[in-house]
Amino acid sequence: xxAVAYISGAVALLASLLAVTRRNxxxxxxxxxxxxxAVALVFFALGAPFVAALEVIVYAGAIMVLxxxxxxxxxxxxxxxxxxxxxxxxxxxxxxxxxxxVLGAExxxxxxxxxxxxxxxxxxxxxxxxxALFGPYALAVEVASFLLLAALVGVFHIGYRATEDETxxxxxxxxxxxxxD
Amino acid sequence: MPLEHALLLAGALFAIGxxxxxxxxxxxxxxxxxxxxxxxxxxxxxxxxxxxGGPDGQVxxxxxxxxxxxxxxxxxxxxxxxxxxxxxxxxDAADRLRG
Numbered sequence: 001x002x003a004v005a006y007i008s009g010a011v012a013l014l015a016s017l018l019a020v021t022r023r024n025x026x027x028x029x030x031x032x033x034x035x036x037x038a039v040a041l042v043f044f045a046l047g048a049p050f051v052a053a054l055e056v057i058v059y060a061g062a063i064m065v066l067x068x069x070x071x072x073x074x075x076x077x078x079x080x081x082x083x084x085x086x087x088x089x090x091x092x093x094x095x096x097x098x099x100x101x102v103l104g105a106e107x108x109x110x111x112x113x114x115x116x117x118x119x120x121x122x123x124x125x126x127x128x129x130x131x132a133l134f135g136p137y138a139l140a141v142e143v144a145s146f147l148l149l150a151a152l153v154g155v156f157h158i159g160y161r162a163t164e165d166e167t168x169x170x171x172x173x174x175x176x177x178x179x180x181d
Numbered sequence: 182m183p184l185e186h187a188l189l190l191a192g193a194l195f196a197i198g199x200x201x202x203x204x205x206x207x208x209x210x211x212x213x214x215x216x217x218x219x220x221x222x223x224x225x226x227x228x229x230x231x232x233x234g235g236p237d238g239q240v241x242x243x244x245x246x247x248x249x250x251x252x253x254x255x256x257x258x259x260x261x262x263x264x265x266x267x268x269x270x271x272x273d274a275a276d277r278l279r280g
Contacts, residue, residue: 002182005182005187006182006186009182009186009187009190012190012194013190013193013194013197016194016197016198016217017197019201019213019217020197020198020200020201020204020205020210020213020214020217022210025207025209025210028209028210028213029213032213032216032217035194035217035220036220039194039220039224042182042187042190042224043224043227045182046182046187046227046228046231047231048227048230048231048238048239048242050239051223051227051239051242051243054242054243054246055246058246058250059216059220059246059249062250063216063249063250063253066253066254066257067209067212067213067253067257070209070257070260070261071209073261074261074264074270122234124230124231124234124235124236124239128235128236129236129239129240129243131236132235132236132237132239132240133236133240133243137240140240140244144244144247144248147247147248147251148247148250148251150251151250151251151252151254151255152254154255154258155254155255155258158255158258158259158261158262159258159261159262
């Protein structure tokens with residue numbers, strides 16, 4: 001199991017480094033997803049399976065979908081068409097696929113070993129985390145819900161103003177000619 | 182995986198994220214680098230929690246998750262607004278404080 005943790009850690013480092021240095025935003029997002037999945041395997045190896053599942057569902061799932069969504073919203077006309085053809089070339093996706101295969105091999109190994117491949121330390125499961133979250137940390141949960149509500153209201157406000165400005169810009173004749181997309 | 186090695190991994194991931202924030206000028210990559218840094222902080226929490234065998238590290242990671250979700254939502258909304266105003270995602274284009 002320590003081997004799984006070390007290999008996943010190496011994959012996380014490599015994928016993060018590649019994510020930060022890519023020129024194309026979608027390539028960077030692909031490598032970032034891989035980095036998050038690798039960190040999730042490290043969590044599992046450390047004996048935190050609940051947090052590993054949360055990392056995959058919330059981080060690699062929801063948050064990265066937001067990133068990709070915004071990249072797709074800001075497609076830059078002719079530039080993005082040239083990028084589309086680059087995305088479909090094998091050169092751009094072999095790197096992420098190879099790193100993902102390493103993680104997949106680790107996952108298959110852990111599943112094949114069954115209970116013998118569990119973490120070295122006793123795992124802290126969902127029950128203990130939930131009891132702590134809604135016991136001594138209940139006030140912090142309420143504060144986190146405040147934070148999420150504030151983010152919701154703030155994003156609604158910012159996005160509302162943005163769409164208003166966009167319709168203004170499209171309605172104005174001089175800006176319609178100037179913008180290519 | 183001993184405590185020291187996992188903390189070293191978290192530190193290295195944080196350093197990569199910090200270098201990305203400092204070096205990149207594309208706002209997408211700055212936001213992604215912030216995600217990497219938050220994730221590294223969460224890894225340090227979970228590592229410490231696993232070392233002492235308590236659930237507190239995982240609870241703190243859940244709070245980091247909430248903070249990251251709020252941060253990325255606000256950050257991407259500001260990015261969209263910035264793009265509509267400037268027609269670019271280059272952070273250096275935001276050098277004028279007057280609108």
